[in-house]
Amino acid sequence: MTATIPTADESVVDRRDPEVRLKALLDRGSLRPIAARDERSGPDNSGVISARGQINGAPVIAFVTDATLMGGALGIGGCQLITEAIDTAVRERVPVIGLWHSGGARLAEGVVALDGIGLIFAAMVRASGRVPQISVVLGPAAGGAAYGPALTDVVIMSDSARIFVTGPEVVRSVTGEQVDMARLGGPEPHGRRSGVAHVTTKDEASALEAARTVASLLGHQGRLSPADVPDAEADADGHDLAALFPPEASRAYDVKPVVTALLDEPGVELHAKWAPNVVTTLGRFAGRTVGVIANNPMRLGGCLDASSAEKAARFVRMCDSLGVPLIVVVDVPGYLPGLGQEWEGVVRRGAKLLHAFAEAVVPRVTLVTRKAYGGAYIAMNSRSLGATAVYAWPNAEVAVMGASAAVNILHRKKLAATPAEERETLRAQLVEEQIATAGGVGRALEIGVVDDVIKPSETRRRIAEALANAPAARGAHGNIPL
Numbered sequence: 001m002t003a004t005i006p007t008a009d010e011s012v013v014d015r016r017d018p019e020v021r022l023k024a025l026l027d028r029g030s031l032r033p034i035a036a037r038d039e040r041s042g043p044d045n046s047g048v049i050s051a052r053g054q055i056n057g058a059p060v061i062a063f064v065t066d067a068t069l070m071g072g073a074l075g076i077g078g079c080q081l082i083t084e085a086i087d088t089a090v091r092e093r094v095p096v097i098g099l100w101h102s103g104g105a106r107l108a109e110g111v112v113a114l115d116g117i118g119l120i121f122a123a124m125v126r127a128s129g130r131v132p133q134i135s136v137v138l139g140p141a142a143g144g145a146a147y148g149p150a151l152t153d154v155v156i157m158s159d160s161a162r163i164f165v166t167g168p169e170v171v172r173s174v175t176g177e178q179v180d181m182a183r184l185g186g187p188e189p190h191g192r193r194s195g196v197a198h199v200t201t202k203d204e205a206s207a208l209e210a211a212r213t214v215a216s217l218l219g220h221q222g223r224l225s226p227a228d229v230p231d232a233e234a235d236a237d238g239h240d241l242a243a244l245f246p247p248e249a250s251r252a253y254d255v256k257p258v259v260t261a262l263l264d265e266p267g268v269e270l271h272a273k274w275a276p277n278v279v280t281t282l283g284r285f286a287g288r289t290v291g292v293i294a295n296n297p298m299r300l301g302g303c304l305d306a307s308s309a310e311k312a313a314r315f316v317r318m319c320d321s322l323g324v325p326l327i328v329v330v331d332v333p334g335y336l337p338g339l340g341q342e343w344e345g346v347v348r349r350g351a352k353l354l355h356a357f358a359e360a361v362v363p364r365v366t367l368v369t370r371k372a373y374g375g376a377y378i379a380m381n382s383r384s385l386g387a388t389a390v391y392a393w394p395n396a397e398v399a400v401m402g403a404s405a406a407v408n409i410l411h412r413k414k415l416a417a418t419p420a421e422e423r424e425t426l427r428a429q430l431v432e433e434q435i436a437t438a439g440g441v442g443r444a445l446e447i448g449v450v451d452d453v454i455k456p457s458e459t460r461r462r463i464a465e466a467l468a469n470a471p472a473a474r475g476a477h478g479n480i481p482l
């Protein structure tokens, strides 16, 4: 059934109407068609509108597939319009936003449509890392209409979005699986399991609003103003970071409020449900867009694993290619061990994060709040990978592993040879010794891999100063969808 919305004059408009969708995305009155919808009967019949417009007063290019015509399926005409829109955005250095609701390549056009969709893909790759590319999926998006969004920087799905290579009918005939569109490619599977969607929303209006926010953050990044960042004691704006940590160092906590308190205002979390043991958020910090990456001890104890390393790597590369500085909040006990992880490619996928940070040239500051152990210490924007600055809070620990685990390995024979009734006392004593020799951040400071121990209350100011003092730079690479 066709969804409809009442207009001001009480007439009823098809909710899938491409013009209605574009107008809802752009600032009121700012839409200037680049290519208008043809009259349906004409020879072009492209099924695509592309337009210039504004979001919060700043220019963008947008295009939309016309879901009222052949379900938004794309022929060569529509593909050419999209390709031109993307190339125009690159020339004019503005974000490009695609609104997708499309059955993919027009079946009747055959290879001509396939060729056209290939041209869109090529344009997206040309634009990758040069201008922000945002996709909003508002209905079924199959085949080329699935891979198109997947090639862009941020994919936003409304509740009605369904992304798949082939729809349920084809799945049923080829594999025998009975599955509906929502389970196959709805916001739930793509937000939580596959990582295809960066943002999922409750309805179409929220999806378009999210696109507006992301376009503003990536397209109009602002300037860092450390002078506007007071220390927390003098700050009545709820930036007291330490208050958000539990008193016991071993207790889990949710890092999301910490990320929010670090930023000027709540940002946009990307991939919130997928790989939630690492948090990746875009937001404003000291007046400028930054990307924040934080371990989340509430999930898997904050360990890195295959998916979270890949998620963070993609985020780092996106920010680097678009010139967005990074803040990395570290509280990580290591990589998640186990057969499942090894078979999921924790080595290969974990290596992506090492590569992403080592390659990144944007200013990037690390803060160790509680602990940074082992390989995960290296992977979370360590000095050796080129961090701009590395700070630690007073009780933070940087070590190969936690003291208890280290004692179990270093003193296994000694502990085994000790009578059972004395073993725990000895273990506690050895742990104390281990903390004294290898704990804390003393050695890390000594060799210069931690620059300074800072108070939680001065954290925002120190990070802002470090970012502001670093030369602005931007990675010369695309944003391949890792």
Ligand SMILES: CCC(=O)SCCNC(=O)CCNC(=O)[C@H](O)C(C)(C)COP(=O)(O)OP(=O)(O)OC[C@H]1O[C@@H](n2cnc3c(N)ncnc32)[C@H](O)[C@@H]1OP(=O)(O)O
Residues within 6 Å of the ligand: 069, 070, 071, 072, 073, 102, 103, 104, 105, 106, 107, 108, 114, 117, 140, 141, 142, 143, 144, 145, 165, 166, 167, 168, 169
């Ligand atoms: C680059 C490689 C590629 O793109 S290959 C991809 C080829 N496309 C596909 O396999 C998807 C085929 N379509 C579907 O499975 C369904 O239409 C999907 C997308 C799941 C949407 O289902 P549903 O929301 O129920 O709509 P529907 O099937 O009633 O379709 C609405 C109208 O759109 C049409 N349509 C759909 N897809 C295409 C297409 N690829 N080429 C031409 N027309 C297409 C349908 O025929 C239907 O038209 P009508 O309203 O009945 O006149």
